[in-house]
Amino acid sequence: MFNKAGIQATVYVYIIMMIAGVQTGKLQILRGQSASMACFFREWDKTTLIRWRSKEGILTSGKKVYKHENNIEVQKPTEYDWTLVIKKADDGLAGNYTCETENGTVIAQYTLEIIYPPRIIQDRSSATRVVFEEGSTPNLTCHFSGVPTPTVCWYRGLRDALDTGITGEILRLPSVSRYASDTYICEGKNFVNSRNYTIDLQVNFPVEVDVMEEVIKVQVGAVVSLVCAVEGQPIKEGYWRDPQGKTIISGWKFNVTAEKDGDFPVQYITATSQVGALLSTDFGDYTCVGEGDSNSASKVTRLVQSESASDVIN
Ligand SMILES: *[C@@H]1O[C@H](CO)[C@@H](O)[C@H](O)[C@H]1NC(C)=O
Ligand SMILES: *[C@@H]1O[C@H](CO)[C@@H](O)[C@H](O)[C@H]1NC(C)=O
Ligand SMILES: *[C@@H]1O[C@H](CO)[C@@H](O)[C@H](O)[C@H]1NC(C)=O
Ligand SMILES: *[C@@H]1O[C@H](CO)[C@@H](O)[C@H](O)[C@H]1NC(C)=O
Ligand SMILES: *[C@@H]1O[C@H](CO)[C@@H](O)[C@H](O)[C@H]1NC(C)=O
Numbered sequence: 164m165f166n167k168a169g170i171q172a173t174v175y176v177y178i179i180m181m182i183a184g185v186q187t188g189k190l191q192i193l194r195g196q197s198a199s200m201a202c203f204f205r206e207w208d209k210t211t212l213i214r215w216r217s218k219e220g221i222l223t224s225g226k227k228v229y230k231h232e233n234n235i236e237v238q239k240p241t242e243y244d245w246t247l248v249i250k251k252a253d254d255g256l257a258g259n260y261t262c263e264t265e266n267g268t269v270i271a272q273y274t275l276e277i278i279y280p281p282r283i284i285q286d287r288s289s290a291t292r293v294v295f296e297e298g299s300t301p302n303l304t305c306h307f308s309g310v311p312t313p314t315v316c317w318y319r320g321l322r323d324a325l326d327t328g329i330t331g332e333i334l335r336l337p338s339v340s341r342y343a344s345d346t347y348i349c350e351g352k353n354f355v356n357s358r359n360y361t362i363d364l365q366v367n368f369p370v371e372v373d374v375m376e377e378v379i380k381v382q383v384g385a386v387v388s389l390v391c392a393v394e395g396q397p398i399k400e401g402y403w404r405d406p407q408g409k410t411i412i413s414g415w416k417f418n419v420t421a422e423k424d425g426d427f428p429v430q431y432i433t434a435t436s437q438v439g440a441l442l443s444t445d446f447g448d449y450t451c452v453g454e455g456d457s458n459s460a461s462k463v464t465r466l467v468q469s470e471s472a473s474d475v476i477n
Contacts, residue, residue, distance in 0.1 A: 186262075186271035191311075192252045193355065194279045199238070202245040202262035202271040213245040213270070216261045223247065231256075252277050281309035281351030281358045289362045297341050297368035303334040305360050307351030313358075318348040321361075341368045341396060341428065368428075370395030370455035372462045380469040383443050389434045389464050391451030396428040400454040403434045406447025406466075416440040443468060 180187055192198040204213055212225040215237070222230050226237050231249075234256075238246040249256055254277050262271040287306040295301040307313040317334045318324040324346075327334075336343055344366045351358050375390035393401035401421060403411045411434050413419045422431045432451060446468045452461045 185269050188273045191276045191278045194277050198249040198252050200247045200273045203243055204270050205243045211264050214263055215247045218258045278310045278355050280356035281307040281313035283360045284308055292363045294365045297366050300337045303347055303362050305349035309353050311353045313351035313353045316350050319345055321346040339366050341366050367396045369458045370453040370460050372451050372453040372460040374462045374464045378465045380467045382469055384439045387436050389449050391432050393453035394429045395455040398430055401430045401432045404450040
């Protein structure tokens with residue numbers, strides 16, 4: 164019925180029936196396309212002039228056109244036909260059309276609906292990127308214009324988007340969790356076409372810190388890795404502090420790396436001692452610190468010196 168590439172073809176739905184001797188029809192015409200409405204009147208008295216009337220009043224009488232002269236005409240394929248033709252349908256021409264005799268007897272009646280594909284109404288919809296706190300109740304909103312009124316359904320995820328099965332203009336996320344951070348797609352759809360709009364949701368939560376091991380026993384000079392996970396949204400910083408309270412940076416004693424875990428809001432901070440660099444004065448409490456927007460958190464790994472090789476195995 165329609166051409167996805169550019170909607171060049173006419174979407175044209177024409178339902179017609181007779182109600183109490185009056186032809187009654189409903190036309191759905193794509194914006195910009197032409198519409199024609201038939202009116203057949205056969206009487207002995209052929210001098211009767213047939214009129215078309217709309218919400219604007221009398222449009223035509225016989226073949227004479229009173230309004231929209233450039234856009235409207237009456238065609239007579241037979242002498243009994245008084246077909247009203249609208250060359251280019253626009254929103255202003257939507258409404259009811261009545262074909263009648265001079266004395267007001269109704270012969271045909273049509274409802275003209277101008278249809279068009281969904282389009283996002285930006286200022287009544289969520290921004291393309293929104294940020295909420297964990298535990299709040301975000302409402303993701305997509306308003307689409309379009310006739311017939313588009314239905315809206317929601318998908319989650321950018322690649323391999325999942326159909327949430329939720330429909331309607333508002334996607335409510337009560338008491339939202341950190342795991343809800345994702346891309347959400349709303350699809351506005353009517354029979355003319357469909358259109359997607361994408362909203363990136365970021366759920367913020369305070370940072371939390373956890374260490375891989377609370378106590379590590381090694382010998383002087385050993386290579387040891389201090390590993391901690393900093394979880395939070397956003398994470399401004401994550402680092403290790405030595406027993407003297409100084410931030411550890413990569414150098415001759417330690418090599419520090421920070422790794423992300425895919426799209427999860429977590430960072431793994433690893434400080435690995437260089438071969439032979441660990442001195443007896445380096446043992447003590449190492450603190451992993453995570454800093455977020457509103458808080459910071461920390462946790463300690465105790466580095467204990469072991470005397471013998473057997474201690475290391477424990
Ligand atoms: C057009 O006609 C239909 C049925 O005759 C009616 O329900 C509807 O309200 C009319 N619409 C307008 C805009 O007058
Ligand atoms: C109106 O005109 C039609 C057709 O010419 C005719 O059949 C009908 O009787 C007329 N009605 C009135 C009220 O004059
Ligand atoms: C979302 O809608 C619900 C219910 O209408 C309301 O309680 C809540 O405050 C809304 N959330 C936001 C962030 O506006
Ligand atoms: C909208 O996105 C969904 C999920 O990715 C996809 O299935 C659908 O085909 C898209 N629709 C349009 C019009 O791009
Ligand atoms: C630190 O570790 C990374 C990854 O293990 C390595 O690629 C890099 O060369 C190391 N840097 C130093 C200064 O040792």
